[in-house]
Amino acid sequence: MKLSKFKNEPFTDFSKKKNAKDFEKSLNKVTERFSKEYPLVIGGEKFTTEKKLISYNPSKRDQKLGVFQKATAEMAINAIDIANNTFHEWKNTPVKKRVKYFVEAAKLMRKRKHDFSAMMVYEVGKNWAEADGDTAEAIDFMEFYAREMLRYAEGQPVVKIPGEKNKLEYIPLGVGVVIPPWNFPLAILVGMTSASIIAGNTVVLKPSSDSPAIAQMFVELMEEVGLPKGVLTFLTGDGSTIGDLIVTHPLTRYVSFTGSMEVGLRINELAAKKQSSQIWIKRVIAEMGGKDSIIVDSEVPDFYDAVRGVVQAAFGFQGQKCSACSRVIVDEKIYDKFCDALVQETKKLTVNVAAENPNMGPVINEKSMNSITEYIKKGIDEGGKLIHGGDEMSPEGYFIQPAIIKDVERDATISQEEIFGPVLAVIKSKNFDDAMDIANNTIYGLTGAVYTKNKKKLEKAEREFFVGNLYLNRKCTGALVGVHPFGGFNMSGTDSKAGGRDYLGLFLQAKSVAQKIK
Numbered sequence: 001m002k003l004s005k006f007k008n009e010p011f012t013d014f015s016k017k018k019n020a021k022d023f024e025k026s027l028n029k030v031t032e033r034f035s036k037e038y039p040l041v042i043g044g045e046k047f048t049t050e051k052k053l054i055s056y057n058p059s060k061r062d063q064k065l066g067v068f069q070k071a072t073a074e075m076a077i078n079a080i081d082i083a084n085n086t087f088h089e090w091k092n093t094p095v096k097k098r099v100k101y102f103v104e105a106a107k108l109m110r111k112r113k114h115d116f117s118a119m120m121v122y123e124v125g126k127n128w129a130e131a132d133g134d135t136a137e138a139i140d141f142m143e144f145y146a147r148e149m150l151r152y153a154e155g156q157p158v159v160k161i162p163g164e165k166n167k168l169e170y171i172p173l174g175v176g177v178v179i180p181p182w183n184f185p186l187a188i189l190v191g192m193t194s195a196s197i198i199a200g201n202t203v204v205l206k207p208s209s210d211s212p213a214i215a216q217m218f219v220e221l222m223e224e225v226g227l228p229k230g231v232l233t234f235l236t237g238d239g240s241t242i243g244d245l246i247v248t249h250p251l252t253r254y255v256s257f258t259g260s261m262e263v264g265l266r267i268n269e270l271a272a273k274k275q276s277s278q279i280w281i282k283r284v285i286a287e288m289g290g291k292d293s294i295i296v297d298s299e300v301p302d303f304y305d306a307v308r309g310v311v312q313a314a315f316g317f318q319g320q321k322c323s324a325c326s327r328v329i330v331d332e333k334i335y336d337k338f339c340d341a342l343v344q345e346t347k348k349l350t351v352n353v354a355a356e357n358p359n360m361g362p363v364i365n366e367k368s369m370n371s372i373t374e375y376i377k378k379g380i381d382e383g384g385k386l387i388h389g390g391d392e393m394s395p396e397g398y399f400i401q402p403a404i405i406k407d408v409e410r411d412a413t414i415s416q417e418e419i420f421g422p423v424l425a426v427i428k429s430k431n432f433d434d435a436m437d438i439a440n441n442t443i444y445g446l447t448g449a450v451y452t453k454n455k456k457k458l459e460k461a462e463r464e465f466f467v468g469n470l471y472l473n474r475k476c477t478g479a480l481v482g483v484h485p486f487g488g489f490n491m492s493g494t495d496s497k498a499g500g501r502d503y504l505g506l507f508l509q510a511k512s513v514a515q516k517i518k
Contacts (some may be wrong), residue, residue, distance in 0.1 A: 043231025
């Protein structure tokens with residue numbers, strides 16, 4: 001099987017009337033799904049349960065987007081068992097055939113990309129561009145990992161010696177538990193799942209309870225392309241009921257997780273403990289968020305470009321990205337001017353129902369909104385000065401104005417803890433070295449950015465800014481598959497570098513075979 005060279009999926013230009021009208025059609029089309037109930041899928045069989053999970057629109061908190069099942073503990077255990085039985089067949093499926101399923105799935109998703117994006121607008125509150133970017137990334141992951149698997153299937157070159165024929169080949173691991181987040185409910189879900197299955201593993205997919213509808217659309221897509229029954233299990237429900245069970249099950253071979261540090265560390269701890277019949281050390285592939293900083297130096301190359309970059313990185317998708325800029329560290333020489341400019345740029349943002357395509361939509365749920373509000377209060381209580389926003393808005397949805405808090409101390413709570421919302425802490429630095437010290441003073445190490453025209457400072461940032469993804473003279477969000485392999489250091493995760501050349505190796509193990517010859 002020969003595939004063309006990988007190219008990133010282009011984003012939709014919604015300034016073109018036809019594209020905007022096509023998207024509006026999809027917004028209307030997917031509402032037909034709202035009244036339906038969707039089953040669990042275990043071993044290719046469909047199941048319903050007594051207890052239900054309802055997906056709601058965060059823009060209109062009373063609008064139901066679909067009814068899903070809450071899997072029981074028994075179902076969760078059975079799901080792992082069936083996935084394990086299926087694995088023994090699926091692992092022997094030729095690589096080219098496994099790849100073909102996802103090339104076809106990417107082709108179909110490309111044709112229906114507005115439908116997937118429209119559901120994200122409703123279910124997680126992304127505006128049109130953010131949702132379109134999410135779908136484009138999902139397509140990219142399937143296309144990129146398909147090509148990567150063909151590369152891995154070629155094996156690795158080994159040193160030749162007389163009298164032996166030697167090879168190194170990659171083989172799959174087994175049953176993978178995939179636990180994606182709600183904030184990139186299609187892209188990250190598809191990335192983790194497609195990498196797992198293309199590598200020859202079977203997957204028990206437990207989507208976030210905040211975004212089951214988008215996950216279900218992907219499961220439908222994989223059924224449509226003919227993925228064999230049992231390779232992909234769709235298991236919705238409460239994490240408290242089924243989460244620990246599928247992580248600790250002795251037949252679970254690995255867990256791929258993206259979410260909060262607290263949950264990620266718990267998964268890591270549970271997976272590390274050997275169960276009575278377990279015969280392997282489980283792998284945990286985790287991306288756990290960040291407390292990301294942008295440094296704005298006094299020698300900034302374009303002052304207003306830096307302002308725009310910070311605002312976009314801080315408030316894009318309501319700050320609900322693990323890569324979002326939640327701290328901007330500004331040199332004291334330009335500090336006051338920069339704070340004023342931040343406020344003026346942020347005032348241009350509109351906050352509204354996501355389907356109407358504002359700059360910002362709602363945060364994901366009431367719990368999140370309350371947490372964000374508490375962090376804003378904490379920031380003020382600890383000496384910060386609120387210079388913009390922070391107000392809750394319409395009671396119909398979970399809306400909050402983007403908040404900017406200046407004069408934040410480097411060790412303040414809102415400077416250290418991940419907020420996951422539209423709250424930007426502005427911290428004053430004495431000079432570039434001081435700014436670097438501040439940037440590195442958290443337990444995280446995911447993304448960061450530096451704005452300066454001083455080459456020596458940029459070089460120092462490359463050496464000493466301890467993050468997995470560093471951006472120079474641009475914003476710290478917007479990683480592209482293959483272009484910016486993504487993953488962080490320290491408590492930001494296992495630096496798995498999604499969308500990079502090493503990623504599939506996390507779902508494979510290498511087997512060396514030596515044969516004596518005459």
